[in-house]
Amino acid sequence: xxxxxxxxxxxxxxxxxxxxxxxxxxxxxxxxxxxxxxxxxxxxxxxxxxxxxxxxxxxxxxxxxxxxxxxxxxxxxxxxxxxxxxxxxxxxxxxxxxxxxxxxxxxxxxxxxxxxxxxxxxxxxxxxxxxxxxxxxxxxxxxxxxxxxxxxxxxxxxxxxxxxxxxxxxxxxxxxxxxxxxxxxxxxxxxxxxxxxx
Amino acid sequence: xxxxxxxxxxxxxxxxxxxxxxxxxxxxxxxxxxxxxxxxxxxxxxxxxxxxxxxxxxxxxxxxxxxxxxxxxxxxxxxxxxxxxxxxxxxxxxxxxxxxxxxxxxxxxxxxxxxxxxxxxxxxxxxxxxxxxxxxxxxxxxxxxxxxxxxxxxxxxxxxxxxxxxxxxxxxxxxxxxxxxxxxxxxxxxxxxxxxxxxxxxxxxxxxxxxxxxxxxxxxxxxxxxxxxxxxxxxxxxxxxxxxxxxxxxxxxxxxxxxxxxxxxxxxxxxxxxxxxxxxxxxxxxxxxxxxxxxxxxxxxxxxxxxxxxxxxxxxxxxxxxxxxxxxxxxxxxxxxxxxxxxxxxxxxxxxxxxxxxxxxxxxxxxxxxxxxxxxx
Numbered sequence: 280x281x282x283x284x285x286x287x288x289x290x291x292x293x294x295x296x297x298x299x300x301x302x303x304x305x306x307x308x309x310x311x312x313x314x315x316x317x318x319x320x321x322x323x324x325x326x327x328x329x330x331x332x333x334x335x336x337x338x339x340x341x342x343x344x345x346x347x348x349x350x351x352x353x354x355x356x357x358x359x360x361x362x363x364x365x366x367x368x369x370x371x372x373x374x375x376x377x378x379x380x381x382x383x384x385x386x387x388x389x390x391x392x393x394x395x396x397x398x399x400x401x402x403x404x405x406x407x408x409x410x411x412x413x414x415x416x417x418x419x420x421x422x423x424x425x426x427x428x429x430x431x432x433x434x435x436x437x438x439x440x441x442x443x444x445x446x447x448x449x450x451x452x453x454x455x456x457x458x459x460x461x462x463x464x465x466x467x468x469x470x471x472x473x474x475x476x477x
Numbered sequence: 478x479x480x481x482x483x484x485x486x487x488x489x490x491x492x493x494x495x496x497x498x499x500x501x502x503x504x505x506x507x508x509x510x511x512x513x514x515x516x517x518x519x520x521x522x523x524x525x526x527x528x529x530x531x532x533x534x535x536x537x538x539x540x541x542x543x544x545x546x547x548x549x550x551x552x553x554x555x556x557x558x559x560x561x562x563x564x565x566x567x568x569x570x571x572x573x574x575x576x577x578x579x580x581x582x583x584x585x586x587x588x589x590x591x592x593x594x595x596x597x598x599x600x601x602x603x604x605x606x607x608x609x610x611x612x613x614x615x616x617x618x619x620x621x622x623x624x625x626x627x628x629x630x631x632x633x634x635x636x637x638x639x640x641x642x643x644x645x646x647x648x649x650x651x652x653x654x655x656x657x658x659x660x661x662x663x664x665x666x667x668x669x670x671x672x673x674x675x676x677x678x679x680x681x682x683x684x685x686x687x688x689x690x691x692x693x694x695x696x697x698x699x700x701x702x703x704x705x706x707x708x709x710x711x712x713x714x715x716x717x718x719x720x721x722x723x724x725x726x727x728x729x730x731x732x733x734x735x736x737x738x739x740x741x742x743x744x745x746x747x748x749x750x751x752x753x754x755x756x757x758x759x760x761x762x763x764x765x766x767x768x769x770x771x772x773x774x775x776x777x778x779x780x781x782x783x784x785x786x787x788x789x790x791x792x793x794x795x796x797x798x799x800x801x802x803x804x805x806x807x808x809x810x811x812x813x814x815x816x817x818x819x820x821x822x823x824x825x826x827x828x829x830x831x832x833x834x835x836x837x838x839x840x841x842x843x844x845x846x847x848x849x850x851x852x853x854x
Contacts, residue, residue, distance in 0.1 A: 320814070
């Protein structure tokens with residue numbers, strides 16, 4: 280999703296040091312490298328994706344975010360990005376706190392399970408939702424911990440994590456999520472993009 | 478041995494102080510080059526060889542008449558592209574392919590050094606090869622690359638000369654030889670020294686050859702270069718040119734015959750004393766200890782970009798040990814990439830036709846070279 284990349288990039292200061300956790304095939308890193316900062320590296324669990332990153336000339340470390348973030352010193356990155364991966368971890372809470380230890384700021388995006396299409400799928404079809412952002416069936420989804428935007432906002436508030444930016448993305452429509460419009464954005468957003476500080 | 482006299486050699490005039498305390502000077506380093514050094518002199522790659530390698534990673538080895546040991550990786554349009562890069566490879570000191578080693582003649586006695594050769598270390602090997610860069614007037618290499626003991630030399634080289642290489646690729650190696658590594662090397666050394674023909678290391682001057690001991694050492698080592706799965710798939714329990722077991726100690730099984738063959742061809746090209754000295758150098762290698770237990774400190778002055786590669790089935794220098802290096806580099810915010818290549822071919826994977834490995838090296842080198850040249854224009 281190109282729009283997501285643009286929003287993430289707009290949050291990042293020029294030439295900052297960046298870690299992309301779960302960087303996949305490196306498309307986001309490539310975008311940032313070209314437009315924002317060449318001081319970026321990725322952590323990726325899939326060998327195939329690591330190969331793809333190397334082919335693109337990106338710096339990538341094969342590893343598992345749940346085990347391998349420990350090797351990075353405190354605040355060693357300006358930004359740590361986690362794009363649509365939080366829901367796939369066994370312990371998302373632990374990973375989130377690791378992101379905030381390693382980075383001064385974390386940028387986390389989550390596919391919103393509260394999106395109206397997801398809700399209607401379940402309501403009318405009575406089957407687990409399959410959408411553009413959630414393309415897998417219940418039996419082969421890597422997503423272990425789906426949440427809604429509202430869940431995530433509450434989660435951060437309960438732990439005193441500062442959401443310095445909260446952005447909603449629906450199609451190509453970008454808007455801000457506020458305390459007032461949270462219920463509505465929780466229904467209308469496909470994706471939530473958050474900048475978090477501890 | 479006349480053929481060896483004709484190899485390219487650089488005589489190091491300077492004094493090199495070895496870790497053992499002895500000093501050497503006026504000693505030869507045998508080397509080979511591939512490709513062409515460009516005008517900017519920024520396309521140089523130094524390749525370090527493994528325990529039984531030599532200065533002929535590519536092309537044809539003029540001594541053995543066999544293809545170079547890294548033939549899959551090095552050559553025109555290959556992973557290490559000799560159309561693009563100028564590759565230098567040297568025989569390590571302690572070796573037996575023309576560099577200063579235990580089979581060299583001691584001018585004081587006119588006899589081979591044998592056991593009187595000084596004990597050398599990975600650090601000594603790297604310091605000796607660094608002199609070779611003067612021969613080509615190269616201030617900064619594009620890359621240093623090596624697998625196994627060659628990888629240890631890559632790590633030591635960057636530690637000793639932090640800004641002499643743009644990129645470094647240590648492959649299937651370790652920053653510190655483990656107890657298991659030392660044990661396996663000791664097995665090989667004992668096999669050589671138990672051969673009466675070894676003659677306390679003086680076999681060359683006494684017209685003897687500890688080929689049985691050296692052959693057993695090679696057989697034992699060879700097993701450690703392969704994986705259990707690889708061995709099982711290639712040999713299983715297949716019999717060697719016979720239909721039934723012979724109830725004796727002949728090579729009934731193909732794996733036995735294969736190992737015997739590996740041992741027998743090895744003794745034709747390798748010196749037993751070199752085997753002792755080089756395995757010792759590997760055992761003494763502990764870069765972490767050189768920096769008082771903090772491996773990160775070995776690299777803290779370097780801006781070199783690292784790319785570390787391990788193999789899933791390598792149990793000699795397993796992924797976990799390669800990852801220690803990645804962790805140490807990340808701890809100081811160094812530029813480091815890492816990949817574990819899936820392969821059933823064990824430690825030897827780096828020498829074999831493993832497409833994912835070869836394409837990773839190729840992509841990393843070509844992209845890094847492009848970046849360096851673009852940012853400098």
